[in-house]
Amino acid sequence: MTGTGVTRAEYCVIACAEAWRDDGEVLASPMGLIPSFGARLAKRTFSPDLLLTDGEAMLVGLDGTVEGWLPYRQHLTMVTGGRRHVMMGASQLDRHGNQNISCIGDWARPTRQLLGVRGAPVNTLNNPTSYWVARHSPRVFVESVDMVCGVGHDRAAAHPRTARFHRIPRVVTDLAVLDFAAPGHVMRLASLHPGVTVEQVRAATGFALHVPDEVPYTREPTSRELELIREVIDPARARDREVADPAGR
Template structure:
């Protein structure tokens, strides 16, 4: 089977967010996180609970396994038995996320989704982020409005934020975590074909960069088969992240 595309490395990076999670609700938002969650369920995380996005629990094929009414969904959310992977209009060095508006709150330049459930998510259960287009417009020094709570703000209220945990940020360039003394963003891995210089150029702040940054792990032959033939035979992943492996840089 041929080598993996950039999109397939992103699928693997998203799937890894749920490794070892146990029997929790995986809530992926977006095509690639959804493919990643289904891949994790089929391989190394068989206890994951998946939904159809409405009121049903489904298996990795979409077959209905059970009923998940909204009140029970909220019990999982507030009880910490969920790991959501959300998007972000903006995200800063401490993981504060904005999906509400761009510009000053009193007169924003652009209206986005709204705050929605981001504060509850970040204060009650593990949260990760998926960003398909890594740029300085998204990775900013300071978000225009805080929706998802970052580590600096969580530290101000340790009792309220005792369950706060941002597991990872996955973009089309690499994987980031907050495993630093001040809990600021760190480059954890690069997708093959990406350089540290590209990441720095596309980020509106200076992330922590280790001396030796690994590459995102290779998908196995079986994982590639599942992605290409079973989970996403129509190639929606490639439309979300076009293949750029081997182009030698440039955004």
């Protein structure tokens, strides 16, 4: 817990919520606990027009009440028209934002079988795709992914006619927020969570990360946001099981 009493997990929730700022009426599709809390916080505060889904076939309100039917055909229409912003996980990410969730090692004889490609190519080519990584390490942030599932900036640039909706707004980890605002759309250190140093992030990244001369800290949550996280969205503190506070409190 920092001097302000905000835990590392709460900074991660705030950083994930910020991914949906100014998105307007789009479908928020968070994958994972912290991103889900972030999407709900964003809708309750600065992005009230967000649409939330139960992950199956319904649009839901903040309390989980069904607000509408979202058949697969309509869902695909939103995806292919850029009206969805998904926050996925990643087993590997490279400096260009290429993502792997399929296998570790050679595809013909992998050392680890993972989820498979799933919807990653369609997501990244057709609607904004951010990423959440709960453990920032050189095993995730690699020089070259073993298999491309989510399409990065270099591959999108090579095929611009197929990637008009391609956008990777941010990558949130337990250490920092990263984006692709550096020259050549390579990964850049956008902010540090309080208590984290640039050296820690560099050591946990398996490639030369673009680091600006000055790196800000991830913004502080407002008192209202903290109240919502702690008392409404996650009173059971499940967030702390995914991202432990370094001070152990």
